[in-house]
Amino acid sequence: MLTLSPLGGGRFSSGAAQTNRNEFIFGGQLLAQALCAAAQTVSGKLPHALHASFEFPASATRPLVYQVCEGRDGRSLSHRRVMARQSGHTVLRAYASFSGPEEGFRHQSGWRSEPPAPDSLSTLGSIAARYETQVSEHGKGRLSTYPQLEIRPIAVKEHLLLQPGKPASRFWMRARGNMPADPTGWTAVLTYLSDYLLVNAALIPHVSEMPDEHLFVASLNHAMWFHVLADPSQWLLYETESDWAGQGRALVHGRFYSENGQLVASVVQETMIRARKNSG
Template identity: 35%
Template sequence: MNTTAATAPSFPDHAGSTGRLLDLLDVERIEDDLYRGQSTNAGWQRVYGGQVVAQALMAASKTVDPSRLCHSLHSYFIRPGDPAHPIVYRVERDRDGASFTTRRVVAIQKGRAIFNLAASFQVEEAGLSHSFPMPAAPPPEGLQSDAEWAIENADSAPEPFRTIWKTRERPIEFRAVSKLDPFNPVAQPPRAQHWCRAAAPVDVTPPVARALFAYASDMTLLDTALLPHAIAWNNPQLQVASLDHAIWFNATPDLNDWLLFDQDSPMAGGGRGLNRALVYSRSGQPIASVVQEGLMRHRPK
């Protein structure tokens, strides 16, 4: 008789982390037009850029009538954020017009600006409409999630990625159409597709849904510009970081269902790479357009 009991593997609580992410995005009001946000302890040395974009958007949204939703935002990453310290968001009320509201937000940490954002909000209006058709993509059900792939391949990854992959909670589930090994890359055209959705069902207001989307929108873009160059993420000669981030919303994203990020990188040069994504609902409705320029320095010996 075999008396050895099998030990069940311990996996991160991805579903539970979705609720914790919503709590994280609900920035605390300190006083008029001043808010404070915390960070997650995901093992990284700097604050994840999508978190700062989302928290800044939430701070701006809290100063705007709920009937007006963010239709576009433009932001710049100025300094790396320290996840061990809170971030203060200062909102400037630039304009409250008949149809549009404009806000500016500065994220401050240790007395210095680390990020700024300009956002425009609009009352809902009917109007002329058109869009590119949704591109062909295999359905997400037949694809492996990034979290599952990371757990399976963690032992072959270098540190600190090995530990982070095994322990990091992922409140947003991503499924890449083409799965790539970031430590053994092969040069290919700068195009990629990813499905994404919340790791657990969410019941949120439209402003929170847009902030949750903003959080997710920074996950995969910068990878696209690296595809033609076949440089591993842990290459010591490579320096990458998000420089700016812009989103145009066509509709309120529903992360209870799958969204398709259809990404490309039209150019890279001067130590920077430009990345774009058209985002569609599963039914083919255009949801958002995202553009990001990233620092992409390669310094061979």
């Protein structure tokens, strides 16, 4: 999912595509590959921030090329601009920042409350066996996930959009498969995870208002800050909360915590939420 082939001149091509329910390339993969492309032009520093805008849906059947424009390389910080291009369209613009090790003040916010251990929660398979006949067409996307992920939701009915609740969601997640060996690769995998069901927090309060399968959801802008290095193949708690929704958009904040409660990364995303147009 993250492997890129160098083309020269700061250009890299993608050879794999993970499609979402709209049959476009999953936004988390675009974000992660953009970060990987930028990282290949930086040495001695790790990613600390990523800001991106999704501009055009990316097809899984066409070549996708990332162009990295080198920015300033300072003693402690480096910056890169990345454009993902496909069939004459810019599908993603991203700005990645990298930093070296620094000492300074330390503090962090903790999780909302002590979560249940991930191994004590139901798997998606057992949840699907219990709730599949009750879940709406839109909610069925929560009964399974990408092969690269494992999910353990905490509030199952809210996660499946079976009942309304506060604009917030919590679930454990981890990556499956062979992890990259280098720290930058771990950060890219975490970036891949960060786009998964972030919008759920904005949908949960509106379960009773949602038209069945007549909802179009798409990421618009995505920002992420990496605080400490964490192995994404280990369980991470993803706490998300939506502060606002309106005008066909929603704003969602997310935080990743390790199993011992350490804040690993912070995320903010603006998402489009619209009723699908009736083709008939």
